[in-house]
Amino acid sequence: MLVELVGQSGRDPDNVSANPARLVNVYAERTTEGERVLKSVLGMDFHTQLDGVFVRSMGRVDGVTYAVCGGRLWRINMDGSSTALGDLDTGSASICGNNGYVCVQAGTRYFVYDPDTDTITEPAAGAFSDIGSVEFFGNYTVLTEAGGRRFQWSALADPADLPGLNFSTADGKDDNLLRAFAMDGRLYLFKEESTELWYNTGEAGAEAMARVAGGVWDIGLLARNMICRFEGGAFIVGSDNRAHLVSSGGFQPVSTPPVETAIKINRPQACLTYADEGHTFCAIIFKDCPAWCYDLATGEWHERAEGVNLGPWNVAASCLLGREWAIGRNDGQISILRRSNSDGPTPLTREITSRTLRMDGVRTILREFELFPQQGFSAGTINLHISRDGGSTWSLPKPKPIGGQGEYGRRIMWRQLGQARALAVRIRWTMPRDMCLSTQARIAT
Known part of the structure; x- marks a missing residue:
């Protein structure tokens, strides 16, 4: 299923678990096709x-x-x-x-x-x-x-x-x-x-x-x-x-x-x-x-x-x-x-933290998680962190290369991420080039 990861920064500093969503050094804009993408700040x-x-x-x-x-x-x-x-x-x-x-x-x-x-x-x-x-x-x-x-x-x-x-x-x-x-x-x-x-x-x-x-x-x-x-x-x-x-x-x-x-x-x-x-x-x-x-x-x-x-x-x-x-x-x-x-x-560090995705209270196996970044311009790596407690604690980074110059077809996907009743993800990258990223991600359970 496709899910909207984040709309805007919504983390309340004194109640992080209510909504951990953050856009740090990125902002959202809408394309002419109506899709929302995340773009680096200056x-x-x-x-x-x-x-x-x-x-x-x-x-x-x-x-x-x-x-x-x-x-x-x-x-x-x-x-x-x-x-x-x-x-x-x-x-x-x-x-x-x-x-x-x-x-x-x-x-x-x-x-x-x-x-x-x-x-x-x-x-x-x-x-x-x-x-x-x-x-x-x-x-x-x-x-x-x-x-x-x-x-x-x-x-x-x-x-x-x-x-x-x-x-x-x-x-x-x-x-x-x-x-x-x-x-x-x-x-x-x-x-x-x-x-x-x-x-x-x-x-x-x-x-x-x-x-x-x-x-x-x-x-x-x-x-x-x-x-x-x-x-x-x-x-x-x-x-x-x-x-x-x-x-x-x-x-x-x-x-x-x-x-x-x-x-x-x-x-x-x-x-x-x-x-x-x-x-x-x-x-x-x-x-x-x-x-x-x-x-x-x-x-x-x-x-x-x-x-x-x-x-x-x-x-x-x-x-x-x-x-x-x-x-x-x-x-x-x-x-x-x-x-x-x-x-x-x-380096300009860019970080996105999703809202908490709740699996109807049922422990669910997370088989695949896929992002849709802009590709083919320069090599770089995206790090994924997982939280299963509403953003209070996070896993170690799970890096993925996005592909080098001219490489447009690589899928940015993580597999076998374990089980969770409530899932939040954090994505971070520091590559020295601009990279737009869709606000949507694909999750397979």
Whole structure:
């Protein structure tokens, strides 16, 4: 019989036996014939090494990619080099543009970089001096107050001029601001437990911003870095410990119970976005477990890990570099996401764990198990592991070669796998080429 091995990652970290299904470093897509196949995630190719650790933020201004790392602002060049542009401050950071200027919040300070003069200045404080984030909105640079509820905006098209009266207070709820985000022509002010929606009135100076009537929601950000932008909206982890898509003035929850359990019991660090051949992914990065990645094209989740032991994905920010996606890593490295099937010098390990196949409570002899991978492109080996207890324990690997160049007819089949009342399988491979795999398998009993 043909069985569907897995749909999306569904393993609940605190109840593995309920559903052990995982997609690690693979994601599902549908072919033109309607078949579901599993495809490798993009690998990481080294691009440049910044002098410092912890890439705090990345942003693109006028087609140029910038990063904040090691208390400095850096320009990431297309040729694989990087240029230190000047000293900032340490701590969390955000980047936006404004008519060619690069506006940076670093720590609780605000800086403006002018590419024409290659200089960084720290403008005089306006309504307040402790800055929590920066964002471009309607030819203004908007700055939120760190640890407060006020936000201010620059003079029109001049991010270095902060008039003292150009501010307002996000007081729809009694909680502090974390991040400003401009989307669909409006300004979203994300707070600790709520979000407010503001608009540009068209007036000048202190009257330039006003809150939309009824534009207050009882969902805020879990932390200031738990947000990323995609075309048409934003992806956040909210103060309710759920993942949401935010667009058109509304919140759409997209997290599953396993994702929400991971958010609750692990340590989420940031959200970032990237794209691959028609799929846009929004990732929740964790300090102590693989990232959970949401596919906007399919509405499904997979996991992104690195290393042979499938550890946490050690990244912190993402941004376009030319036409490719660059990511900033915690060690100061900038990498490019490409279909290289490796994470730098480390092979990209891909692993699929099925849901538990229950044999109606009857001990059943498993005579054959067959997979349907893409073949004929390069030699490689697939390892099969078997669990007979709902994914709690696993057998030693049972390797099978998939065939070499031009060898298309080899059947990938394991025989005489013993008896089981409940069966789960785990498939793992590390070959340095892309290989699609059908989500279906054949089981003969």
